[in-house]
Structure formats: C-alpha cells, structure tokens
Amino acid sequence: MQFERRFLLIAMGLAALLPFVVRDEYLAHIGVLILFSVTLAASFNLIVGYIGEFPLGHTAFLGVGAYAAAILSTRAGAPIYLTIPIAGLLSAATGLLIGGITLRLRGPFFVIVTLCFAEVLRLVANNWVGLTNGPMGISGVPTPHWIASQPILGQKISFYYIGWVIAALSLYVCYRFVYSNLGRGGVAVRENRFVAQSIGIKPYRYALLTFVIAATLCGFAGGFYAHYISYVGPEVFGFPFTVSMIIMVLLGGKGTLVGPVVGPVVVVLLEEYLRDFQDLRLSIFGLIVMAVVLFLPAGLMGFVARRRETYAPA
Amino acid sequence: MLEVRGLHKNYAGIAAVQDVSFEVRSGEVVSLIGPNGAGKTTCFNLITGFAPPSSGSVLFEGRDVTGCEPHVMALLGVVRTFQKTSVLKNLTVFENVLTARHRLGNRSLWRTLLPGRAVRESERRLREEAARVVALVGLSARMNTGAASLSCGELRLLEVAIALGAGPRLLMLDEPAAGLNTEEALLLGDVLRGLVGTSVEALLLVEHNMGLVMAVSDRVVVMNFGRKLTEGRPESIRQNAEVVEAYLGKRAA
Amino acid sequence: MDLFLQLLVNGLISGAFYALSALGLTLVFGLMRVVNFAHGELYMVGGLIGWALTSNLGLDFFTSLLLVIIILGAAGYLIDRVLISRVRGEGEEAGILLTIGLSIFIVNTTLLVVGTAPEKVLLPFSNRPLFLGPVVVTQSRLFVVALCALLIAAAHLLIQRTKLGRAMRATFQDPMAACLVGIRSHQVYAMTFALGAALAGVAGMLLGSIYVAQANVGGLVSLKAFVVVILGGMGSFAGAIVGGLILGVTEALWGGYVATGYVDAIGFALVIAMLLFRPYGLFSRQAERA
Numbered sequence: 001m002q003f004e005r006r007f008l009l010i011a012m013g014l015a016a017l018l019p020f021v022v023r024d025e026y027l028a029h030i031g032v033l034i035l036f037s038v039t040l041a042a043s044f045n046l047i048v049g050y051i052g053e054f055p056l057g058h059t060a061f062l063g064v065g066a067y068a069a070a071i072l073s074t075r076a077g078a079p080i081y082l083t084i085p086i087a088g089l090l091s092a093a094t095g096l097l098i099g100g101i102t103l104r105l106r107g108p109f110f111v112i113v114t115l116c117f118a119e120v121l122r123l124v125a126n127n128w129v130g131l132t133n134g135p136m137g138i139s140g141v142p143t144p145h146w147i148a149s150q151p152i153l154g155q156k157i158s159f160y161y162i163g164w165v166i167a168a169l170s171l172y173v174c175y176r177f178v179y180s181n182l183g184r185g186g187v188a189v190r191e192n193r194f195v196a197q198s199i200g201i202k203p204y205r206y207a208l209l210t211f212v213i214a215a216t217l218c219g220f221a222g223g224f225y226a227h228y229i230s231y232v233g234p235e236v237f238g239f240p241f242t243v244s245m246i247i248m249v250l251l252g253g254k255g256t257l258v259g260p261v262v263g264p265v266v267v268v269l270l271e272e273y274l275r276d277f278q279d280l281r282l283s284i285f286g287l288i289v290m291a292v293v294l295f296l297p298a299g300l301m302g303f304v305a306r307r308r309e310t311y312a313p314a
Numbered sequence: 315m316l317e318v319r320g321l322h323k324n325y326a327g328i329a330a331v332q333d334v335s336f337e338v339r340s341g342e343v344v345s346l347i348g349p350n351g352a353g354k355t356t357c358f359n360l361i362t363g364f365a366p367p368s369s370g371s372v373l374f375e376g377r378d379v380t381g382c383e384p385h386v387m388a389l390l391g392v393v394r395t396f397q398k399t400s401v402l403k404n405l406t407v408f409e410n411v412l413t414a415r416h417r418l419g420n421r422s423l424w425r426t427l428l429p430g431r432a433v434r435e436s437e438r439r440l441r442e443e444a445a446r447v448v449a450l451v452g453l454s455a456r457m458n459t460g461a462a463s464l465s466c467g468e469l470r471l472l473e474v475a476i477a478l479g480a481g482p483r484l485l486m487l488d489e490p491a492a493g494l495n496t497e498e499a500l501l502l503g504d505v506l507r508g509l510v511g512t513s514v515e516a517l518l519l520v521e522h523n524m525g526l527v528m529a530v531s532d533r534v535v536v537m538n539f540g541r542k543l544t545e546g547r548p549e550s551i552r553q554n555a556e557v558v559e560a561y562l563g564k565r566a567a
Numbered sequence: 568m569d570l571f572l573q574l575l576v577n578g579l580i581s582g583a584f585y586a587l588s589a590l591g592l593t594l595v596f597g598l599m600r601v602v603n604f605a606h607g608e609l610y611m612v613g614g615l616i617g618w619a620l621t622s623n624l625g626l627d628f629f630t631s632l633l634l635v636i637i638i639l640g641a642a643g644y645l646i647d648r649v650l651i652s653r654v655r656g657e658g659e660e661a662g663i664l665l666t667i668g669l670s671i672f673i674v675n676t677t678l679l680v681v682g683t684a685p686e687k688v689l690l691p692f693s694n695r696p697l698f699l700g701p702v703v704v705t706q707s708r709l710f711v712v713a714l715c716a717l718l719i720a721a722a723h724l725l726i727q728r729t730k731l732g733r734a735m736r737a738t739f740q741d742p743m744a745a746c747l748v749g750i751r752s753h754q755v756y757a758m759t760f761a762l763g764a765a766l767a768g769v770a771g772m773l774l775g776s777i778y779v780a781q782a783n784v785g786g787l788v789s790l791k792a793f794v795v796v797i798l799g800g801m802g803s804f805a806g807a808i809v810g811g812l813i814l815g816v817t818e819a820l821w822g823g824y825v826a827t828g829y830v831d832a833i834g835f836a837l838v839i840a841m842l843l844f845r846p847y848g849l850f851s852r853q854a855e856r857a
C-alpha cells in the first residue's frame with residue numbers, strides 16, 4: 001500500500017514537472033501518448049484485476065467516448081470541458097449495457113462476446129454514415145481556443161496537462177477502489193464466488209460496478225483522444241488498440257496498481273524505438289506477448305506485493 | 315427462528331431431499347446428522363439459496379425466504395460455511411475476516427472515492443471487530459499468516475471466523491470438524507458452545523463427528539436417504555434403533 | 568419465392584464453409600479447453616500455402632490439399648508442444664493470451680513475407696454455373712461444399728472410430744484416468760491441436776479458392792468461427808455444423824432482403840440474442856458463471 005502510493009505520487013509528480021524540461025514537440029507528443037495510455041491501461045487493468053478476464057472488447061468504450069466527443073464538438077459545438085465528461089458518461093452507459101449482458105458469462109464467453117460488441121460498434125461506425133460519417137470518420141474535431149492560439153509546442157504541452165489530469169484521476173479512482181471496503185468485496189468475488197455470496201456479496205453487482213467504472217475512465221480517454229488527434233474513424237474500435245492495452249497491462253503487471261504506469265511507459269518507448277523496423281515491429285510485439293505469458297506472467301511489477309492489510313494490535 | 319417445511323429437492327428424477335421439516339429456535343444448537351449422501355448439505359444449499367427447492371418452504375423469523383439468493387440470506391443474518399475451500403486462500407487470516415465484515419462497512423461508491431472521516435472511522439471499527447473475531451476463535455497468533463499456510467484445524471477455525479465475521483444471527487456450519495483430531499474437535503466444540511447467546515443467536519451444524527455432536531447439541535435431527543428419520547435430544551438419538559441401523563446396518567440374523 | 572430459394576442455397580453453401588472453418592476451433596476447445604485465438608491465422612496460412620502450392624509450384628489441387636493438411640498439422644503439433652503445453656495448468660486466460668500473441672506474430676510475419684495482396688487458390692473446376700431448378704450454383708462452389716462435407720465426415724470418423732480419437736475423448740473426460748491407463752496425454756493434446764490446425768488450414772485453402780487467400784482475413788475468420796461455436800455450443804461437433812448453417816443462412820437472408828452493410832454484424836447480434844435467452848448454446852455446455 002505504501003509502496004504503491006509513493007510510487008504513484010512520485011511518478012505523477014515527475015510527469016507534472018516534465019514539461020518544464022522538454023523543449024521538443026516530438027517528446028511532448030510521446031508524453032501525451034504515454035499519459036493517454038496510462039488511462040487506458042488503468043481502466044483495462046481494473047477489469048483484469050477484479051473480474052479476472054481480459055475484456056477484448058474494451059475498445060468499445062474508447063470508441064464510444066471518442067465518437068461522442070467528436071460528434072458533440074463538431075455538430076453541437078460543445079467545448080472540451082463538456083465533451084470529455086459526457087464521453088465518459090456515455091461510455092459508462094455502454095458499459096452498463098454490455099456488462100449487463102456479458103458479465104453473466106464464463107471466461108472465454110465473456111472474452112469473445114465483449115469482442116463481438118466491439119465489432120458491432122465498429123460496423124455501426126462504418127455504416128451509419130449519417131451519424132459517424134462512415135469509413136471517412138469525423139475530422140476537424142476542434143481544438144479549444146486557448147490551446148489553438150499557442151505555438152505547436154505549447155499546444156502539445158496543454159494537451160499534456162489535460163491528459164495528466166485524466167491519468168491522475170484514473171489512477172486515483174483505481175487506488176481508492178482497491179483499498180476500500182468495495183475493493184475487498186471485489187477481491188472476495190474474484191477469489192471465491194461462493195464464500196463471497198455466503199457473506200452477503202452479490203458477485204454480479206461488483207463485477208458490473210467494476211466494469212462501469214473502467215468503461216467511464218476509458219471513455220474519458222476516448223474523448224481526450226478525439227480532441228488531441230482531431231480525427232476519429234471506425235478503426236478506433238479496432239484490434240490494434242486492444243493489442244496495445246493487452247501488452248501494456250501484461251508487461252506492466254496485471255492486477256497491480258503500478259503496472260498501468262510502468263507498462264505504458266515501456267511499451268510506448270518500445271514502439272517508438274522500434275518505429276524504424278516498421279512491420280517487423282508488430283511481429284516483435286507478438287513475440288513479446290508470448291514471452292511475457294510464458295516467462296513473466298506477473299509482469300514487470302509483479303514482485304510488488306498485492307494489496308495487503310496487516311493487523312498490529314494497538 | 316428458522317423453520318423448514320416439507321422441503322423437496324429433485325435432481326433429474328432422484329429425490330435428494332424428500333419432505334424434510336424441522337426448526338431451529340433462538341438460543342439452540344441443532345445438529346443435522348446422517349450417513350454420507352443423506353442430503354444434509356443439500357438441505358443447507360436449499361435453506362441458504364444456493365439451490366432452489368423443488369417444493370417446500372423456508373421461513374426465517376416468520377418471513378418466507380424460500381429461494382432467496384444466497385447473498386440476500388446473508389444480509390438477513392443467515393451465514394453458512396462450505397465443506398471444502400471455504401476460505402480465501404490467497405489472503406491472510408486477518409484479511410479473510412476483515413473481508414467477511416464487508417456488509418457492515420461502507421458500500422457507497424461516492425464515499426469510496428471521496429472518503430471522509432466517517433469512512434475512516436468505519437474502516438477502523440471494521441478492523442478492530444475483525445481482530446476481535448479472530449481472537450474469539452483463538453487464531454490471534456496467526457493473524458497475519460496466509461490462509462494457505464494454516465493447518466487443517468486452524469483452517470476450520472478460520473472458516474468459523476469468516477462466517478462469524480459477517481455478523482450472522484443464525485450460523486450454519488457444514489462439517490466444521492472435518493479432518494480434525496480429537497483434541498482439535500474438543501477445542502472447536504468449546505468455541506462453538508461459547509458462541510451461542512453471545513456472538514450468534516443459534517447454530518445449525520452438519521457433522522459426522524459424534525463426539526462433537528453429543529457435546530454441543532441441544533437437539534439432533536437425523537436424515538437418511540433424503541428423508542428425516544427422527545429428531546430429539548442427543549441421548550435419545552444415540553439409543554434410537556433406527557438411527558443405529560442407518561449408520562451401521564441391520565443386525566445379521 | 569425464387570429469391571428466397573436462391574438466398575437459402577447461398578446461405579447453406581456459405582454455412583457449410585463456416586461449419587468447416589469453425590470445426591477446428593470447437594474441437595480444440597471441447598477436447599483441450601483452449602480457446603485458440605490464432606485459429607483465423609492458421610486458416611489464413613493454410614490458404615496462402617495452398618495458393619503457393621497450386622499457383623507457384625503448379626501442383627495439382629488434391630496433392631496441395633494433402634500437403635496443407637500435413638504442414639498445418641505439423642505446425643499445430645509443434646505449437647502445442649512448444650507453447651501451449653507450458654501453460655496448460657494455468658487456466659483458460661493464459662491460453663487466450665498466448666494464442667493472441669501467436670496470432671499477432673503470425674499475421675505480421677506473413678504480411679512481411681507475402682504482402683497484403685489477395686490471392687486465389689486454383690481449383691480444378693471452373694466457375695461455370697449449374698442450374699438446379701430456380702437456383703443457380705457454380706460448379707466450383709458445389710465441389711468445395713462436397714469436399715467440406717467429406718472432410719467433416721472424415722474428422723467425425725477420426726474422433727469416433729479411431730484409436731487416436733478414443734484417446735482424445737478419454738483424455739478430455741478425465742486426464743488423470745487416461746494417464747493411468749497408459750495414454751500419453753501430452754501426445755494426445757498435441758495431436759488434438761494438430762487436428763484443429765489442420766482443419767483450419769484446409770478450410771483456408773478450400774475457401775481460398777472460392778473467396779480469397781489474404782494475409783489479413785484471420786481476424787474476421789476467427790470472429791465468425793467464434794460466433795458459430797457459441798451458437799452451436801462450445802465443443803459440440805454437431806453444434807458447429809448447425810451453427811455454421813444457421814449463420815450462413817441468416818447472413819444470406821439478411822443480406823438479400825434487408826441490407827448488405829451490416830451483414831457481418833448479424834452473426835454478433837445472433838450471439839448476443841442467444842446468450843440473453845439461451846445461454847447454453849444450442850447443443851451443450853453451460854456458458855454461465857456459477
């Protein structure tokens with residue numbers, strides 16, 4: 001508990017100070033990517049840690065959030081401080097719907113059906129031209145005035161801070177959830193459903209709660225993504241994002257609170273380093289996933305003791 | 315307190331439980347005994363909602379709770395243990411019992427994200443109460459030990475502690491003495507006897523260990539082949555010819 | 568009415584294709600409890616190897632088919648021995664992640680080698696249309712359907728009638744007991760995976776002659792196979808067939824009568840609807856959590 005708290009505070013503290021030393025647009029962009037990925041990883045990891053499955057359809061929430069922000073800002077002119085929260089809300093609703101159906105299912109079924117949902121959403125985005133502009137996607141998602149009026153570096157740094165706020169919020173929510181009575185309930189459900197039920201915990205309710213929280217955080221990330229990239233297309237529901245999330249969470253350490261920080265840093269830096277290798281890069285990622293599953297299943301931060309509550313008589 | 319009327323349970327044509335009725339009154343310790351396969355655990359499942367009865371009813375404090383979901387039964391005050399894996403293996407003794415107190419702690423999402431003094435108080439209280447329950451069953455020495463490292467006897471005590479942690483009014487234990495030697499069983503018996511009237515209002519046991527049954531029970535219900543054979547005080551049950559026959563078989567002619 | 572019959576026949580044909588392509592997946596899950604996310608990639612590799620053999624090397628169709636079975640079977644055997652056996656005890660999640668990693672690796676390496684261009688496997692039959700009453704079917708499709716049926720029957724016989732098949736079923740039912748009677752379970756698992764891979768590869772080659780063999784079809788194929796398997800029941804042979812036919816016919820009817828854009832979504836909608844109302848699949852095995 002102490003280690004995790006200190007680690008997260010230090011990590012986010014350093015992240016907040018980073019823009020003061022960075023003068024390069026490219027590095028700022030990497031920073032934004034990392035913060036975006038931290039939010040994604042944190043939300044993905046919440047489900048992995050508490051429900052115990054990998055929700056391959058998690059991009060559904062990313063996409064709903066992204067499209068929500070894109071549509072609201074381009075069609076209704078909504079400002080960024082409204083679009084991102086609403087994106088989160090809509091993703092939460094989507095989470096309620098999808099979770100309501102899939103959380104009653106056993107392992108592989110849960111995994112596959114969430115994937116089906118993401119695919120359906122991708123097809124809808126691709127075909128419902130009236131709403132989503134079909135395969136062309138929605139471009140020209142506006143950048144807020146106070147950002148657009150700055151030079152490029154300043155713009156990136158402004159987005160960096162917005163991303164920082166969202167990432168910090170996500171990590172805070174996860175931390176509070178884990179170290180709480182609710183978190184204990186979630187652990188009980190994950191460890192032994194029968195015991196959980198016999199002490200008054202309804203497994204489905206906790207699974208759904210976790211799922212919706214994760215969906216909301218992912219939705220915020222989606223809204224942020226829309227404004228930062230200025231373009232949202234059906235590929236936001238696609239598998240490549242899922243692959244990223246899987247690798248980040250696996251490598252960082254699934255089910256830990258610090259994994260979602262370490263994983264994205266390593267993976268984003270790795271991706272940039274391997275950028276020169278083009279297509280070989282993705283093959284290497286496939287090998288990394290297999291290697292982690294086979295040789296380092298607990299991930300890089302797996303050595304960190306999971307949440308522990310000790311008792312010392314006063 | 316608990317009343318079971320005419321419980322039936324069919325599994326694909328086989329009647330696991332047939333027309334079973336009995337009751338547990340406040341302040342009592344009732345034991346459910348019978349040979350293996352008599353349907354005792356099935357009765358537990360029917361009462362606590364882990365399996366719905368094919369017919370019959372279950373009443374708790376006069377309320378019809380037949381077929382209520384297990385967590386609802388727990389919230390009403392009926393907590394049970396299981397024959398196997400009744401603990402959270404990867405947690406310590408303390409964490410197990412602390413988790414058991416879950417329903418008495420904060421369950422609001424908002425207050426989880428923005429905990430104020432009330433939540434901190436509640437958590438502190440929960441931790442103290444959990445420690446007290448651990449002490450009650452005699453596991454204080456193993457407070458921060460992982461459940462996976464406990465001995466068999468200690469595991470059984472932990473199971474009781476978890477169920478107790480949930481603050482039940484009626485505590486239902488499924489074979490709490492399984493795998494215990496005589497000494498450990500005696501110890502358990504002492505613990506159990508001390509619970510009634512102090513921590514819980516009544517106790518319902520399924521047990522094979524006759525020594526324990528005779529020592530702690532006020533009444534004994536005997537089952538065989540899914541039916542209730544008889545019930546009564548422990549001494550009269552011990553001498554009942556039908557009961558003896560159920561366990562040992564007929565005398566050779 | 569004529570339109571309906573035509574759509575129905577189209578649907579049955581593509582349904583047969585779906586059935587064959589899902590068979591390997593359901594067998595591997597049913598017998599080994601492994602959800603093979605690389606299934607679509609094995610299908611894809613089978614198709615591309617089939618194309619390479621028939622187009623580039625000019626081998627005749629049946630020889631190529633046999634070679635694809637052997638090559639994919641061997642690959643499946645190796646994948647199991649080298650990768651999957653290491654995570655066998657660790658629950659379903661490890662298998663899922665491992666095969667996802669494998670699928671990423673296979674698809675991208677293939678892209679590097681052959682690029683994205685679609686290819687076609689050469690058939691000894693032409694696309695000449697045959698008229699069966701009011702319905703039109705091409706010769707090539709009919710041929711491929713016949714082969715599908717043959718292969719499905721062969722797989723069924725393998726599992727039900729041969730010593731290996733018996734060993735597979737025994738190991739699935741009770742691995743410990745199977746070990747105790749002398750069945751070498753690691754061999755059996757590897758052979759089962761090999762069978763699943765061979766079926767996937769052969770489906771890829773057959774369908775690569777009707778549609779295309781292309782490096783990036785794997786994802787969609789996997790998804791469709793999952794749909795078929797969930798509809799029919801995980802691990803159920805008959806379920807894969809019925810599930811495949813249902814998917815094929817439903818897609819054809821929807822595409823013909825309503826709209827073509829969302830055709831792919833129909834399968835997913837079916838799955839979702841089915842899990843809402845009948846979570847066990849049509850044939851077997853509970854999908855629900857305890």
